[in-house]
Amino acid sequence: MAELSKDELLEIYECMQLIRTFEDRVSGLFAEGKLPGFVHLYAGEEAIAVGVCSHLTDDDFITSTHRGHGHCIAKGVEINPMMAELYGKETGSCKGKGGSMHIADVDKGMMGANGIVGGGGPLACGSGLTAKVKGTDQVTICFFGDGASEQGTMHEAMNLAKIWKLPVVFVCENNGFAESTPVGYHCSAKDISDRATAYNMPGFTVDGTDFFAVHEAAGEAIARARQGEGPSLVECKGFRYYGHFEGDAKAYYTEEMVADFKKRDPIGKFRQGVLDRNLVSEAELDKIDAQAKQTIEDAVKFAEESAYPALEECLTDVYVAYA
Ligand SMILES: Cc1ncc(C[n+]2csc(CCOP(=O)(O)OP(=O)(O)O)c2C)c(N)n1
Numbered sequence: 001m002a003e004l005s006k007d008e009l010l011e012i013y014e015c016m017q018l019i020r021t022f023e024d025r026v027s028g029l030f031a032e033g034k035l036p037g038f039v040h041l042y043a044g045e046e047a048i049a050v051g052v053c054s055h056l057t058d059d060d061f062i063t064s065t066h067r068g069h070g071h072c073i074a075k076g077v078e079i080n081p082m083m084a085e086l087y088g089k090e091t092g093s094c095k096g097k098g099g100s101m102h103i104a105d106v107d108k109g110m111m112g113a114n115g116i117v118g119g120g121g122p123l124a125c126g127s128g129l130t131a132k133v134k135g136t137d138q139v140t141i142c143f144f145g146d147g148a149s150e151q152g153t154m155h156e157a158m159n160l161a162k163i164w165k166l167p168v169v170f171v172c173e174n175n176g177f178a179e180s181t182p183v184g185y186h187c188s189a190k191d192i193s194d195r196a197t198a199y200n201m202p203g204f205t206v207d208g209t210d211f212f213a214v215h216e217a218a219g220e221a222i223a224r225a226r227q228g229e230g231p232s233l234v235e236c237k238g239f240r241y242y243g244h245f246e247g248d249a250k251a252y253y254t255e256e257m258v259a260d261f262k263k264r265d266p267i268g269k270f271r272q273g274v275l276d277r278n279l280v281s282e283a284e285l286d287k288i289d290a291q292a293k294q295t296i297e298d299a300v301k302f303a304e305e306s307a308y309p310a311l312e313e314c315l316t317d318v319y320v321a322y323a
Helices: 006-031 046-053 069-074 079-085 120-134 151-164 190-198 211-226 255-263 266-276 282-305
Strands: 061-063 140-145 168-174 203-207 232-237
Touching: 006 046, 006 079, 006 266, 006 282, 046 140, 046 168, 046 211, 046 232, 046 266, 061 120, 061 211, 061 255, 079 282, 120 168, 120 203, 140 255, 151 168, 151 190, 151 255, 168 211, 190 203, 190 232, 203 211, 203 282, 211 232, 211 266, 266 282
Parallel strands: 061 140, 140 168, 168 232, 203 232
Antiparallel strands: none
């Protein structure tokens, strides 16, 4: 906590609160039938995306998952086009053709949310190899879930990243479930980070509800990658408040679990931590809460007032044109 300035702490809080407010609002909009397609919400996992991305610049890359809104916001993707993308509007980040599961913004280094579980690993090796060949110090973060950790693609990607000493940090967001399957059922390892040993790379498990724990572990791994020392695996253990997707009845959540989630809330924990140490004031945090609400309301208005793509735009940007 000590090395972060007051402005940085406020920015971090703002980013986590923006993600939470975005997700809570999207949940309501989906229930109202305003958003087409599937929506998977990130609320509860804010400390992971923000803890990691607060070390990155626009020149660094991230690969994301089907649960990608938090990654986008933490990497600096603009909120208005994001919301418009969820609505399928022409002002969306991908002109309304990607939707929630395919938001991308290459200028911000956000290489795309991804409906293919485990699909981000090979992409991260690609951008990692690009940085290595070009001799830049760009780092790629590969966010993936505990369920994705069982996919062959992730094992191949971690092995390749180590063999080629790529500047990639694999960040496993272990929220306890792959759809409704508990991690203890689908995973043979005690901790997913134990698998790092098999790839001869550093591996850590941290509390994914604790911003500072994530920030510290990710900072070490990112510094190693930037200095040419190769990949690492950081497992962040946490939870998601919402179901796997909006509409999930969550029969696998018990009342005790949900009560426990609330006690471990990453934003509440961060807020209490900085207030207890007198690093910021309550009024400053409350102001950010109000601003976040306004930003999201503005984004909803922007999205609702935007047009759907024209029919003749249907096939543009969908396939790569070969000359
Ligand atoms: C290759 C592939 N297999 C299966 C699915 C169906 N599917 C979508 S999300 C999901 C679970 C993913 O769990 P996890 O990686 O832990 O991410 P979380 O949803 O917990 O964030 C599955 C099996 C898919 N989209 N892609």
